[in-house]
Amino acid sequence: MLFSSFGFKKYINDTLFDIGFETPTSIQNKVIPLIKKHKNVIGLAHTGTGKTHSFLLPILNNLDLNVSFEKRHVQAIIIAPTRELAKQIFDNIKPFQKQESKITCGLFIGGEDINKNISNLRKTQPMIVVGTPTRIKELYEQNELRITTASYVVVDECDMIFDLGFIEDVDFMISRVNQNVVISLFSATIDENLRPFIKKYLKNSIFIDDSESIPSTKNVEHILIDTKNKEIELVLSNLVKSINPYMCLIFVNSKDNISSIVKILRKNNVGHVGELHGNLQPRTRMATLKKVKNNDFKYVVATDVAARGVDIEGVSHVISINLPSDSNYYIHRSGRTGRSNLKGKSYVLFNIKNQQRIEELKNKGIEFSIQKLVEGELIDIKQREQKKKKNNLNLDTESKIVISKYKNTKVKPGYKKKRKDELEKIKQKRKREHIKESIAKIKKEKYKRRRSELFGD
Incomplete structure (x- = not known):
């Protein structure tokens, strides 16, 4: 099936051709026809599966572009948990605006000048609102952003919105929108605590579970590095000496671990090292992300929360300093590499305590090879055992x-x-x-x- 099969307006098909989109992903095939027909959707999907365009394309297609400048009103609200993800969604709309100049879109996120937001809103209301929960709510309460006219509301990475404590803000906003609004909720997992929210607003929704569709797994080599009693510094130092990445993302489970990992990398003279975590000031985070996307760093150390949902091109290697408590986060991590039909490697520094999580990931279809640090070099254990067996035969x-x-x-x-x-x-x-x-x-x-x-x- 091709994108042209969905019956989109000409400017959408032209834009898709310009950006090189031909074949829809699994989640896009399932979701686009539903939102296009004004159906409520709950979609379970991992980062890297193409879910952003699964909701953007039908909304763009259904926009009323014939309203006069004076009567322009908010037709769609897209809520994201982080500034970076909101900015990314906003940037994904820009190519369509080049083909159709009538589309207006506003980005409303924390860390930006709210007075500038207010000034723009007093000129005209955007057709599409993209932003973080707190800023959108703040502008609504000041009677500057009139969200009540929206026909579509999308809550992206809903599990993360809940984790960050923004679900009450989202609840507040949706309760102000008209009753006929089409609501789409996307999440990697459905937490038990999210169910009251879902029951309240998505009673007649269609549930799409695409979580088994793991992004880019065929292009990613998953490698476990047995640390046992060895220091993380020793293993990581030898690992960075043995790889030559175009860009490597190193994930830690806590922002408290960032500085120690950065210190190890700098000791090994790997060049400029980037950081992405919640302790950075908003402007610094945006500036860092811009540098990351410009490939100014060879290594970037990040937390899952800071990097979740953000699309970074050119990631050839991913290193996980230990496994996250939620196995789905590992899938998000490894899904950063192996994109656009390129090969990638995802390393995990693990010990026997992680065995249960490894089994969970194996049950999800991920196949691991195991490597071990031997005299300063990483050796594939299977190859080593085979070599031993071969030698033993003689x-x-x-x-x-x-x-x-x-x-x-x-x-x-x-x-x-x-x-x-x-x-x-x-x-x-x-x-x-x-x-x-x-x-x-x-x-x-x-x-x-x-x-x-x-x-x-």
């Missing part, structure tokens, strides 16, 4: 008995050295025997030649 019976002795009995400290010494003795013994056999063979050949010369036989 061992003599006496050597195999020695290996078996130390393998199957309770050993004392220093057993490795004892085993090595015993094997070395056997090796030297075999070497002497080989030399003796060679000498005997040479003498035999000489005897045969001499006999042939004397007796002609």
Whole structure:
């Protein structure tokens, strides 16, 4: 199926052609026809599956573009949990505005000058409102942004909105919109605490579960690095020495871990290192994200909250410093790489305590290879074991008995050295025997030649 099959207006098809969109993703195939027909939708989908355009395209298609400048009103509200994600959605609308100049869109996020927002709103109300919950609510309460006329409301990354404590602001805004509004809610997971909100506003909704569609998994190699008793600094240092990324995102579970990871990277002279986390000032975060998108950093250390939902091009490697408590967050992380038919690698520094989470991810269809730090190098454990087995096949019976002795009995400290010494003795013994056999063979050949010369036989 192609995008042209949805029956979009000409300017949408022209824009899709310009930006190189031909074939819709799984979530787009399921959601676009529903929103286009004014149906309420609850969509479960991971980052990187194309859900932004699954709601943008039908809304853009259904906009009333024939209203006069004086009568322009808010027709759609798109609510995002973070400034970065709101800005990204806003930027995704811009190509369509180039093809259709009548479309107006306003971005309303924290950290921006609210007086500038008010000044623009007093000139005209935008057809599409994109923003964060607190700023949209603030402008509505000041009677500057008139959201009550909206025909569509989209709540993107709803689970994250709940985690950040914005669900009450969203509840407040939706309760002010007309009763016939079409509501779309997108989330990676549906938390039990979200159900009252869903029951209140999305009674007649169609549930689309596309969470099994893991983004870019066929292009991503998932690698577990066994840390065991080794320091994170040692493992990470050796890892960054062994890769040469175009861009590498390093995820931590807490913003408190950011500084220590940045310190390790700088000690290894990897160049400029970027940071994305909640402690950054709004302007600094936006400036950092701009640099990230301009590929000014080779390594970026981030928290899940700061980087969630933000589309960053050119990520060749992802490193997770330990696994997140929610396995879905790992899918978000690894989904940052392997996009646009490019290959990517996702490394996880893990230990035995993470085994249950690893099993959860395996059940979701993710296949891991395991690597281990050996003498400063990362070695694929399977290859290493195969090499050992191959070498063991060539061992003599006496050597195999020695290996078996130390393998199957309770050993004392220093057993490795004892085993090595015993094997070395056997090796030297075999070497002497080989030399003796060679000498005997040479003498035999000489005897045969001499006999042939004397007796002609």
